[in-house]
Amino acid sequence: xxxxxxxxxxxxxxxxxxxxxxxxxxxxxxxxxxxxxxxxxxxxxxxxxxxxxxxxxxxxxxxxxxxxxxxxxxxxxxxxxxxxxxxxxxxxxxxxxxxxxxxxxxxxxxxxxxxxxxxxxxxxxxxxxxxxxxxxxxxxxxxxxxxxxxxxxxxxxxxxxxxxxxxxxxxxxxxxxxxxxxxxxxxxxxxxxxxxxxxxxxxxxxxxxxxxxxxxxxxxxxxxxxxxxxxxxxxxxxxxxxxxxxxxxxxxxxxxxxxxxxxxxxxxxxxxxxxxxxxxxxxxxxxxxxxxxxxxxxxxxxxxxxx
Amino acid sequence: xxxxxxxxxxxxxxxxxxxxxxxxxxxxxxxxxxxxxxxxxxxxxxxxxxxxxxxxxxxxxxxxxxxxxxxxxxxxxxxxxxxxxxxxxxxxxxxxxxxxxxxxxxxxxxxxxxxxxxxxxxxxxxxxxxxxxxxxxxxxxxxxxxxxxxxxxxxxxxxxxxxxxxxxxxxxxxxxxxxxxxxxxxxxxxxxxxxxxxxxxxxxxxxxxxxxxxxxxxxxxxxxxxxxxxxxxxxxxxxxxxxxxxxxxxxxxxxxxxxxxxxxxxxxxxxxxxxxxxxxxxxxxxxxxxxxxxxxxxxxxxxxxxxxxxxxxxxxxxxxxxxxxxxxxxxxxxxxxxxxxxxxxxxxxxxxxxxxxxxxxxxxxxxxxxxxxxxxxxxxxxxxxxxxxxxxxxxxxxxxxxxxxxxxxxxxxxxxxxxxx
Ligand SMILES: [Zn+2]
Numbered sequence: 001x002x003x004x005x006x007x008x009x010x011x012x013x014x015x016x017x018x019x020x021x022x023x024x025x026x027x028x029x030x031x032x033x034x035x036x037x038x039x040x041x042x043x044x045x046x047x048x049x050x051x052x053x054x055x056x057x058x059x060x061x062x063x064x065x066x067x068x069x070x071x072x073x074x075x076x077x078x079x080x081x082x083x084x085x086x087x088x089x090x091x092x093x094x095x096x097x098x099x100x101x102x103x104x105x106x107x108x109x110x111x112x113x114x115x116x117x118x119x120x121x122x123x124x125x126x127x128x129x130x131x132x133x134x135x136x137x138x139x140x141x142x143x144x145x146x147x148x149x150x151x152x153x154x155x156x157x158x159x160x161x162x163x164x165x166x167x168x169x170x171x172x173x174x175x176x177x178x179x180x181x182x183x184x185x186x187x188x189x190x191x192x193x194x195x196x197x198x199x200x201x202x203x204x205x206x207x208x209x210x211x212x213x214x215x216x217x218x219x220x221x222x223x224x225x226x227x228x229x230x231x232x233x234x235x236x237x238x239x240x241x242x243x244x245x246x247x248x249x250x251x252x253x254x255x256x257x258x259x260x261x262x263x264x265x266x267x268x269x270x271x272x273x274x275x276x277x278x279x280x281x282x283x284x285x286x287x288x289x290x291x292x293x294x295x296x297x298x299x300x301x302x303x304x305x306x307x
Numbered sequence: 308x309x310x311x312x313x314x315x316x317x318x319x320x321x322x323x324x325x326x327x328x329x330x331x332x333x334x335x336x337x338x339x340x341x342x343x344x345x346x347x348x349x350x351x352x353x354x355x356x357x358x359x360x361x362x363x364x365x366x367x368x369x370x371x372x373x374x375x376x377x378x379x380x381x382x383x384x385x386x387x388x389x390x391x392x393x394x395x396x397x398x399x400x401x402x403x404x405x406x407x408x409x410x411x412x413x414x415x416x417x418x419x420x421x422x423x424x425x426x427x428x429x430x431x432x433x434x435x436x437x438x439x440x441x442x443x444x445x446x447x448x449x450x451x452x453x454x455x456x457x458x459x460x461x462x463x464x465x466x467x468x469x470x471x472x473x474x475x476x477x478x479x480x481x482x483x484x485x486x487x488x489x490x491x492x493x494x495x496x497x498x499x500x501x502x503x504x505x506x507x508x509x510x511x512x513x514x515x516x517x518x519x520x521x522x523x524x525x526x527x528x529x530x531x532x533x534x535x536x537x538x539x540x541x542x543x544x545x546x547x548x549x550x551x552x553x554x555x556x557x558x559x560x561x562x563x564x565x566x567x568x569x570x571x572x573x574x575x576x577x578x579x580x581x582x583x584x585x586x587x588x589x590x591x592x593x594x595x596x597x598x599x600x601x602x603x604x605x606x607x608x609x610x611x612x613x614x615x616x617x618x619x620x621x622x623x624x625x626x627x628x629x630x631x632x633x634x635x636x637x638x639x640x641x642x643x644x645x646x647x648x649x650x651x652x653x654x655x656x657x658x659x660x661x662x663x664x665x666x667x668x669x670x671x672x673x674x675x676x677x678x679x680x681x682x683x684x685x686x687x688x689x690x691x692x693x694x695x696x697x698x699x700x701x702x703x704x705x706x707x708x709x710x711x712x713x714x715x716x717x718x719x720x721x722x723x724x725x726x727x728x
Contacts (some may be wrong), residue, residue: 006480066362086616087617087618088616088617106618108618108619108620108621108645109491109501109502109503109572109619109620110502110503110618110619110620111503111572111618112616112620113572114572114573129620130502130503130504131501131503136354166502169500192499194495194499195499197496198496198499198500199499199500256695267385279335
């Protein structure tokens, strides 16, 4: 097993499948009365969050606690982190505390890589800047497999602000490893021209959402921040929604079985219409539940558990 | 003054001959000297001249001082360095440039020639008192806002015109700031993969294209700092063919390293302009040989540990360069000594107007001399560097060439590979 999870590229098909299979076992546990496993008793998992992300932090916290680990939350607000202590000094503190795993969320791309060179424990990237969010990709892959029964050969459209999206990068890498066909869709300003060369040669790019939908098994809508308008990535929220938003008429172009995903939080009415978000095709609520199972599997395997 | 007889060194790579240094000058060989140096296997070059050095004093003496930077320069084979103006306070007045010049004289290891800021406080809004700096004791001839681009085209035009009165030159850090907001590394496949905001090649090329046209329009001299892209080479080639009075430099790191190194997220590889692709490196090497790029300049940029041992985006850009420049150029160009002397000594001395530097080691010339052992190979150890900072991207690399001795106007500043003071 790998020691850190910094990028979805760290996972080969075998390891990724092992994590998804383990997540399925963890999910079965959630149905039981006693939801805890004793596996990580006496181990310490630190959640080191330099960005506000209650949903991701709670998901990791729940995952670690269900495995009986001791959890320490180290958030940027009200701690030495916000007083300007360097990441390296914080790392040395965590090292002294005997952290077995550090889950880090950070606004700077690559911060988890830096951290991994300063601590002995496992480092899990919980989202770094505009780089990656590998556990999100794992929970997304898990959700697709649970709904559609497979990943190999699936047509997955990832729509929106690919340029700034760590979710998109991790998904492209993981899904390509697992045999899915990924098409990135959005305005040319938000899709780096060399994205296929950078991530996976099989990745396709389209600027036309309507042409992609009839063949899609999965449509993943990315959150689009309205600040991007000020930077002229697109002219207005209205035009963005018209060209790249998933509304009811567009949803009807999808095959019967296709699912609609969103990593949250959503801008309802911008990239996704409320009726679509709340439709039976939507997996948005399941994704949250699956997030805990996927993160349990990651912590379990990184910290030496056997599947 | 101690006289030195260097026996059997290859002057500019030629046949072994004796070189006598007496009373600060190269003297007719013959007769005894106070000290004799066995020059067997060594190559004698005119002392190297760096057109682009950050000495950090005044303001960031924790990263470098004029003295520690001068020592690093001497150990790298340099006899003159041009000190960039982005200090704190900025070198935008006669007072500050004279202070730096005086500190250089006191250190006495290399000639420290201050560069003056083009605009007040490097703010890019109005011209600094360029004439006052030119007529100061520091006799400034090169003006640069390096670190910042003089982005306003009208201000750039005025600066180019104004310095004609005292044969000055504007050294431009070519970076269109609107195209590099938040930029962290070269824009391309690697930046896309790493999720680091891209610094597109066009941001450099567009400014160079504009500036060569402005220089042509007003008939002024332009120098382009740290050229880093293949596209910039094409713009320069075109401008030179038209007869524009433009010169350009390339750094050792842009001749050797590529953007792939950013994959470690180790900010020791963060520099501005950023490391580019292998194709750019190849184009820069060819341009340097051809003369489209005139010189090698280090952009020696010391930074304190805390400014590099951090997240990539929070780190300051820049790398050490003085002590490793010649070995890197040697590894890139091979033992083409005439070419190396031209690109690292003669032409930079001419651009900077540094009389007495960049000579040909002829009898009567001021004895600014560097002795190199090309056969030696050394592993770079950051802890051994004379610079006060440690931000070398070459740590652990084994490079050819060792600077054995450096002489500044006949005084040894380095002997046996060690600084004399
Ligand atoms: Zn510069």
